[in-house]
Amino acid sequence: MDWDLSTYFPSIEDSAYTDFKARLRDDIARLRKEAEALPVAGADPGTWEKFLRTYEDLLARVSHLGSYVSCLCAADAENELHQQEEAALADLRAGYDILHNRLLLAVGALSEEGFSALCTAAALRDLAPILKKWREEAQKRMPRELEELNSELGVNGLSAWSRLYFQLMGKMSFRYDDPEEGEKEVPMAHYPSLLSDPDRQRRRAVFDGAARALTTHETTCAAALNAIAGTRHTLNRRRGLDNFLDPSLRQSRLSLEGLDALMGAIDKRLPFAREVFRFRSAQMGIEDPGYHDLRAPIPIEGGTTPGWAEGTQLISRSFHGAYPRLGSFFDEITEKRWIDHSPRAGKRPGGFCSPSLLARESRIFMTYRDCLPDVLTLAHEAGHAFHSHVLGDERPLRAGYTMPLAETASTFAEKILTEGVLSDNNIPHVDKCRLLDAEIEHMLAFLLDLPVRFRFERELYQRRKDKTLSVREIRELMEETQRTVFGNSLAESGLDSGFWISKLHFYISGVQFYNYPYSFGYLLSSAFMERLRSEGTAFLGQYENFLRLTGHCDCETAVRESIGEDIREEAFWLRQIDALQRPFETYKAMVAGLRT
Numbered sequence: 305m306d307w308d309l310s311t312y313f314p315s316i317e318d319s320a321y322t323d324f325k326a327r328l329r330d331d332i333a334r335l336r337k338e339a340e341a342l343p344v345a346g347a348d349p350g351t352w353e354k355f356l357r358t359y360e361d362l363l364a365r366v367s368h369l370g371s372y373v374s375c376l377c378a379a380d381a382e383n384e385l386h387q388q389e390e391a392a393l394a395d396l397r398a399g400y401d402i403l404h405n406r407l408l409l410a411v412g413a414l415s416e417e418g419f420s421a422l423c424t425a426a427a428l429r430d431l432a433p434i435l436k437k438w439r440e441e442a443q444k445r446m447p448r449e450l451e452e453l454n455s456e457l458g459v460n461g462l463s464a465w466s467r468l469y470f471q472l473m474g475k476m477s478f479r480y481d482d483p484e485e486g487e488k489e490v491p492m493a494h495y496p497s498l499l500s501d502p503d504r505q506r507r508r509a510v511f512d513g514a515a516r517a518l519t520t521h522e523t524t525c526a527a528a529l530n531a532i533a534g535t536r537h538t539l540n541r542r543r544g545l546d547n548f549l550d551p552s553l554r555q556s557r558l559s560l561e562g563l564d565a566l567m568g569a570i571d572k573r574l575p576f577a578r579e580v581f582r583f584r585s586a587q588m589g590i591e592d593p594g595y596h597d598l599r600a601p602i603p604i605e606g607g608t609t610p611g612w613a614e615g616t617q618l619i620s621r622s623f624h625g626a627y628p629r630l631g632s633f634f635d636e637i638t639e640k641r642w643i644d645h646s647p648r649a650g651k652r653p654g655g656f657c658s659p660s661l662l663a664r665e666s667r668i669f670m671t672y673r674d675c676l677p678d679v680l681t682l683a684h685e686a687g688h689a690f691h692s693h694v695l696g697d698e699r700p701l702r703a704g705y706t707m708p709l710a711e712t713a714s715t716f717a718e719k720i721l722t723e724g725v726l727s728d729n730n731i732p733h734v735d736k737c738r739l740l741d742a743e744i745e746h747m748l749a750f751l752l753d754l755p756v757r758f759r760f761e762r763e764l765y766q767r768r769k770d771k772t773l774s775v776r777e778i779r780e781l782m783e784e785t786q787r788t789v790f791g792n793s794l795a796e797s798g799l800d801s802g803f804w805i806s807k808l809h810f811y812i813s814g815v816q817f818y819n820y821p822y823s824f825g826y827l828l829s830s831a832f833m834e835r836l837r838s839e840g841t842a843f844l845g846q847y848e849n850f851l852r853l854t855g856h857c858d859c860e861t862a863v864r865e866s867i868g869e870d871i872r873e874e875a876f877w878l879r880q881i882d883a884l885q886r887p888f889e890t891y892k893a894m895v896a897g898l899r900t
Contacts, residue, residue: 305379307667308641312372312660316389321372325396328365332399335362339406344413349425356431359407360700366400367700368662369393378652378669379644381474387467394463401455405445411435412442433856434701441554446542454539458813462535465528466813472521473808474652480513482506492517493653495806497673500599504590511596511800518805525805526775532813533768548765552817557706557858558824561872566824569877570755576881577751578793580744580888585793587895594798595786598748599677601741604898606734612645612672615679619686622724623717626836627844630717633693634686637668642689643682645672654808655681657688657714661703664696676735677742680718687717694851705854707815709862711825712832713851718746719833726890737894744891747884750826752789756803757819760785761810778804827880828863828871834883835867 313321335358343351373393376386414422419439423432445451476492483505490498498510518525540548553560570577585593587602610618616638624631637643642665655670666689672678691713695703722743726736760782767773767781779801786799804810809818832850835843850866863871870876 305644306641306646307375307379307644309372309375309667311663311665312368312375316372316376316385324365325369325392328362328369329396329399331362331365332396332403335359336399336403336406339403339410342407342410344410344418345415346418349422349428352422353425353427356428356701359403362400362403364661364700366397368660370397371658371660371667374656374658375644375667375669377470377474378656380650381471381652382650387471390467391459394459394467398455398459401458402452405448405451405455408438408442408445409448411438412445414439430699430856431701437557444543444545444550444554446539450542462532463813465531466811469525469528469811470652470808472524474650476517476521477649478513478517480509482509491649491651492806493651493671494647494673496599496653497647497671497675497678499596500601500675500677502601502603504588504597504600507596507600508594511594514806515800515802518802522775522802522805525811526773526778528811529764529778529804530768530772532811533765534772536816537765537769548769549762549817552815555706555815556708556821558708559858559860559872562859563820565872565874566827566877567755567758567820569874569881570751570823572874572878573751573881574755574789574791576885577748578791581748581752581790581793583888583892584741584744584748592795592797593793594795595800595803597798598753599745601677601738601745602895604734604738604741606732608732608735609674610676610679611674615672615674615682618679618725619683619721621728622683622721623686625724625727626720627841629844630686630690630720633690637666637686637689642666643668643670643685645670645682647671647673655685657685657692659689659692661700664692666692676738677745679739680721680742680746683717683721684714687714690717691851691854694848695855698852698855702856705851706859707818707821708824708828708859709854711821712828713825713854715746715750715822715826716829716832716847718743719829720836723833723837733894733897737898740887740891740894744888746826747888750823751881754819754823756785756789757807757809758817758823759789760804761817761819824859827877830880830883831867831869831876 313324315321338355342355370393373386373389376383377390380386411419422428423435446454473492477489478492479487479489482488483503492514495510495514499507501507501510536551537548540551545551549560549563553563581593584602585597588597588600590597608614620631620634623634644667651671657666657668659666668685668689670678670681670685672682688710691705691710695705722739725731725739763781763785764773764778782804783799783801786794812818832847835846846866850862853862853865857865860871863869
C-alpha cells in the first residue's frame with residue numbers, strides 16, 4: 305500500500321486497534337441504555353447536552369474505525385483478516401444504528417415545548433437543524449423493536465449481500481486478447497482504466513473479456529440486487545413510505561422537487577449531450593459507437609503520459625494558481641502520503657475518499673495508470689478531502705455532508721485543474737487538448753451515463769415491487785434504458801447489457817441511488833466555476849461558506865444561502881447545462897487546431 309495509515313492505528317493486529325474497537329463496542333452498549341432514560345416529558349437541556357456530546361464522541365470513533373477498515377479492505381481485498389474485520393465492523397455498526405434509532409425516537413417523543421427548549425438552549429442551538437431533521441425522521445420509523453431487529457438482521461442480510469459483491473469484485477480477474485501482447489489476465493480493478501485506452505481494438509477486447517468473466521457471476525449479482533431492493537421495499541412498507549426514492553432523498557437532504565428539476569433539465573438537454581458524444585465518436589473515426597467507447601480519449605499524437613510525480617505536480621500548480629489554500633492542502637496530503645494509487649492485484653475497483661471525524665484526516669483510494677483521466681480522478685478525490693478539511697473545526701454532528709454536496713466539491717476541484725491547465729502557457733497545446741478531452745468525457749458521464757444509472761435503478765425498484773427480476777429481465781432493462789437516454793447516438797451493437805454487474809454503485813448497502821448526486825454536483829460546480837471566472841478569488845469566500853453550510857444544511861438551503869439560487873427551479877439547471885456549450889465550443893476549436 306502507498307498510503308500511511310499509521311495515524312489511524314499501527315496495524316490491524318496491534319493492541320491499539322483491538323483495544324479501541326473493544327472500548328467503542330462497550331461504550332455503544334452503555335449509551336444505548338442511557339438513551340432509554342433520556343427525559344422526554346419535560347425540557348432538560350443539560351442532560352441532553354451531556355448525552356449528545358458523548359454521542360458525538362462515539363460518532364467520531366465509529367467514523368475513524370470505519371475509515372480505517374474500509375481503506376484496508378479496498379487496498380487488499382483478498383486479505384482474510386481484513387474481510388473478518390469488515391464483517392465485525394458491520395456488527396458494531398448495527399449496535400450503533402440501534403443507539404441512533406433510540407436517540408431519534410427520543411427526539412421525536414419530546415413535547416413541542418421540550419423540543420423548542422432543546423433547540424434554543426445555548427449549548428445546543430448550533431445543532432437545531434440536525435435535531436429538526438431527526439424529529440422529522442422519527443415520524444418515519446417502525447416501532448423501536450422492529451427497527452432494532454432490522455439493524456441486527458442487516459448484518460447478515462442487506463450488508464452481507466453488499467459485502468459478498470465487493471469481495472467478489474476484489475478477487476475477480478479477467479482475460480482478454482491484447483492486440484499487441486496476446487492473452488493477458490488482469491484484476492477487475494483495472495477494467496475502468498482499460499476502457500480509457502485509446503486503442504479501440506484493445507478496448508473491445510477488454511470489454512468482451514470482462515463481460516465473459518462478469519457473466520459467470522450474473523446469477524449471484526442478480527440475487528444480490530433483488531435482495532437489496534426487496535429488503536428496502538419491505539422496510540419502506542413497514543415505515544409507511546410510499547415513494548421508494550424517499551430514503552435516498554432524506555440521505556441526500558434533497559427535496560423531490562429539487563431532484564425532479566435536475567433530472568427534468570437533463571432530459572430536456574439530452575440532444576446536446578448526444579451531440580457531444582457523436583462529435584467525440586466522429587473524432588475517433590467510430591461509426592458504430594458503443595458503451596465501451598464512452599470513456600475513450602480521442603486520438604491525439606504526441607503529448608505526455610504523466611507518471612505519478614508529474615500528475616501530482618500538474619494538480620498542485622493548477623490548484624495554487626486559482627485557489628492557493630486548496631493547492632497548499634493538496635501538497636500536504638501528497639507529502640503525508642494520504643493516497644493509495646499504485647496498480648496491483650487484489651485492489652478493489654473504483655476510487656473514493658474516506659474521512660475520519662476523529663483524526664480529522666482523509667485517505668484517498670484509486671488506481672493511477674499514468675493517464676490524464678486519472679489525474680482528473682485524483683483532483684476529484686482531493687476535492688472531497690479538502691471539503692472535510694474545511695469542516696475540520698466543526699463538531700462531528702455538523703461535519704457530515706451529504707453526497708450531492710460532496711460531489712459538488714469534488715467536481716469543482718476537477719474544474720479548477722482543467723482551468724489551470726488550459727491557462728498555463730508552459731503546457732503544450734496537445735496536453736491541454738488531452739485534459740479538456742477528459743473533462744468533456746466527464747461531461748458525458750454526468751449527462752448520459754449517470755442518467756442511465758438513475759433511470760435503470762428507479763425502474764428496477766419499480767418492477768421489484770411486484771416480483772423478483774430474472775437475469776434476462778435485468779439485462780433487457782439495462783439495454784432499454786441505454787436506448788432511451790442515448791437515442792441513436794449509441795449503436796445497437798454497442799449496448800452494454802451487463803453494465804449492472806460491473807457497476808458497484810448498485811450494491812452499496814448504506815447509500816441508495818448512488819448516481820444522481822454526481823450529476824447534481826457536476827452542474828452545481830459548473831455554476832460555482834462561472835462565479836469564480838467572473839468574480840475571481842473574491843468568490844472563494846462564498847464557496848467556503850457553502851462548504852461549511854453542507855455539514856448541517858439541506859441542499860436547497862446551502863445553495864440559497866451561499867449563492868442565492870433556487871435548485872428547485874428547472875431553469876437553474878437548464879442554465880448550467882446551456883453554459884456547457886462554451887467549453888464544448890472551445891474543445892471543438894482545440895481539436896480542429898490539432899488537425900491543422
